Amino acid sequence: MGTAVTHAPAMEGLSKDSEPRHGPVNSSRPAALKRRGRRENLAGYLFMSPWIAGFLLLTAGPMAASFYFAFTDYNLFDAPKWIGLDNFSEMFGDPRWRHSVQVTLWYVVVGTPLKLLLALSVALLLAQKRRGQAFYRAAFYAPSLIGASVSVAIVWKAIFSDDAIVDRTQKIFGIDVGGWTGDPEMIIYSLVALTVWQFGAPMVIFLAGLKQVPRELYEAAEVDGAGKLRRFWNITLPMISPVLFFNVLLETIHSFQIFSSAYIVGGGAGGNACGPADGSMVYTCYLYVQGFENSRMGLASAMAWMLLVAVALVTAVLFWSQKRWVHYEEGA
Amino acid sequence: MSSPSLSTSLDPGGPPSATGIAPAPSTRAGALRRRLPGSLAWHFGSLAILAVILYPVIWVIGGSLKKSEDIVGSLDLFPGSPTTANYTRLTEGIADISISTFFLNSLTLAIGSVVGILLSCSLTAYAFAKIRFAGRNLLFTLMIGTLLLPYHVLLIPQYVLFRNMNMINSYTPLLLGKYLATEAFFVFLMMQFMRNLPRELDEAARLDGCGHLRIYWSIVLPLCRPALITSAIFTFINSWNDFMGPLIYLNEPDKYTVSLGLKMFVDQEGVADYGGMIAMSLVALLPVLAFFLAFQRYLIDGMATSGLKG
Numbered sequence: 001m002g003t004a005v006t007h008a009p010a011m012e013g014l015s016k017d018s019e020p021r022h023g024p025v026n027s028s029r030p031a032a033l034k035r036r037g038r039r040e041n042l043a044g045y046l047f048m049s050p051w052i053a054g055f056l057l058l059t060a061g062p063m064a065a066s067f068y069f070a071f072t073d074y075n076l077f078d079a080p081k082w083i084g085l086d087n088f089s090e091m092f093g094d095p096r097w098r099h100s101v102q103v104t105l106w107y108v109v110v111g112t113p114l115k116l117l118l119a120l121s122v123a124l125l126l127a128q129k130r131r132g133q134a135f136y137r138a139a140f141y142a143p144s145l146i147g148a149s150v151s152v153a154i155v156w157k158a159i160f161s162d163d164a165i166v167d168r169t170q171k172i173f174g175i176d177v178g179g180w181t182g183d184p185e186m187i188i189y190s191l192v193a194l195t196v197w198q199f200g201a202p203m204v205i206f207l208a209g210l211k212q213v214p215r216e217l218y219e220a221a222e223v224d225g226a227g228k229l230r231r232f233w234n235i236t237l238p239m240i241s242p243v244l245f246f247n248v249l250l251e252t253i254h255s256f257q258i259f260s261s262a263y264i265v266g267g268g269a270g271g272n273a274c275g276p277a278d279g280s281m282v283y284t285c286y287l288y289v290q291g292f293e294n295s296r297m298g299l300a301s302a303m304a305w306m307l308l309v310a311v312a313l314v315t316a317v318l319f320w321s322q323k324r325w326v327h328y329e330e331g332a
Numbered sequence: 333m334s335s336p337s338l339s340t341s342l343d344p345g346g347p348p349s350a351t352g353i354a355p356a357p358s359t360r361a362g363a364l365r366r367r368l369p370g371s372l373a374w375h376f377g378s379l380a381i382l383a384v385i386l387y388p389v390i391w392v393i394g395g396s397l398k399k400s401e402d403i404v405g406s407l408d409l410f411p412g413s414p415t416t417a418n419y420t421r422l423t424e425g426i427a428d429i430s431i432s433t434f435f436l437n438s439l440t441l442a443i444g445s446v447v448g449i450l451l452s453c454s455l456t457a458y459a460f461a462k463i464r465f466a467g468r469n470l471l472f473t474l475m476i477g478t479l480l481l482p483y484h485v486l487l488i489p490q491y492v493l494f495r496n497m498n499m500i501n502s503y504t505p506l507l508l509g510k511y512l513a514t515e516a517f518f519v520f521l522m523m524q525f526m527r528n529l530p531r532e533l534d535e536a537a538r539l540d541g542c543g544h545l546r547i548y549w550s551i552v553l554p555l556c557r558p559a560l561i562t563s564a565i566f567t568f569i570n571s572w573n574d575f576m577g578p579l580i581y582l583n584e585p586d587k588y589t590v591s592l593g594l595k596m597f598v599d600q601e602g603v604a605d606y607g608g609m610i611a612m613s614l615v616a617l618l619p620v621l622a623f624f625l626a627f628q629r630y631l632i633d634g635m636a637t638s639g640l641k642g
Binding site: 022037040041043044045047049050051052053054055057058059060061062063065066069122123125126128130134136137138139141143144145146148150151152155156158159161162163164165168197201204205208216253256257259260263264284287291292300301304305306307308311315328 | 366371374375378379381382384385386387388391392393395404405407423451455456458459463464465466468471474475479480481483484485486488489490492493495499505508509511512514515519530541543544548560569572573575576591594595598609610614616617620621624628631632635637
């Protein structure tokens, strides 16, 4: 889901107003306060009840079930059979699984930095107040809304196929791979191009961050004779580092979960393959193939947990590194 | 905006001071002189990016008016003699199912999702923003945790769950979560908005004896309209674009959404009827494009605040 976005300051929790606030009237009457507290608790849990039900039924319960399935042989029709770590050893020994890990990692490592670099560069360009700025901002954002659709994936497949524009342009330079989507090595780059094309969402967030950098800082630096590059390095970058962190975190997590575009551009998992020679067989595609086409629900659950571990590790490393390069303003 | 050309002509063109203590007027004129080529470069750069961004969209519009065999091979964006044959082809439907069925199905799901998200997420957001109940910090942490959780971990057990409840091939699996506030992003967006409402409003209402339900419904919700609109549009678009959910849960073509119908088109006649496929791709995008054109300000503002302190 392209727009599932968290809030960076979320990590700070609710501290803003979580200290107990005693009303001047109630504090002198503990019994009334207690009664009021109980009423607040009741109201709170009533308002939260849809979320709590959803959390238990659709998140916590399924996670527990998935953890159990990961250690079983389960085909949906017979009861799950406990097989210990067999799913994991099968997974690690499966060259196709290793291939899907490789494809996905490559996609994340190439696509995410390119996308964020473009997003930041264009945000810096658009941060200059000029005529047409709002128009460009809106136009550049549009791909982020349609990029996840089947339609765009179909168009993408066409544009990157043999004899279409990208291929023809390439031939001018004497390179002929017969279209990216037909080439096992190149098809993943057509997906990278698709994610980079959607740079608008992080760009909008960068722009909002750039707007909050106090102008005085730049003016002071200019007086001190700092050049453009220095000002960017010493003022802009530290000031927008929370936003940068937020974008890196979310875009990375999202990249790991790419599915629809790989599935469509790769021709679907129909016949159990994704792209020429599995060129676009990203992790979730293989998970889908194993779970829903081969009915290996246990194995697919084990794969899902490996994905969770990978994403959790990346998240943990990013949060750990945050201390070194992310500057939160005092008292903000 | 000042006029750079005028300033440049007035500029005596003195060399920039090497000492760094040049008089103010001359530095300003120098900055203006630099701005003219800068402005040109700015527009040039923006237009170049725009061209790359728009190319696929223009390509699909032009392609839908071409004959099937000309779509991929020809580099002309628009055909010399446009044809509407691809669109008339669409009126025949896909695999004996009319295109309008897919649209109606997608619309049902999208509207159902919007209603669910607005109700359930605003209730949860209100609890986090306005009610001081025991354990809310823990619940809040759990909610943030779900934001970072890869959906694929839930994919298989949820499928097993809905299958055991005999709900495969119905819209329940696709909608239930929307009514149970599982989309933490929207809870967050609304909560952030509610926390910034003036506290005096609901405190006054409390003193007048209003309960939380009353405050939620009559005071907070109406004031949250911008956040609700942003959430509604994002929900609609996400639901319209969703592919994996319908792919897994729907298996009768007459229940298919536009995304699935399109995928079926590709699988069944994609090669034989390239033109129809491209036309259908464009038609499938129209609702999202229309929403974008109508509400882009809400979308961009909602997106922008999502990364910042509310």
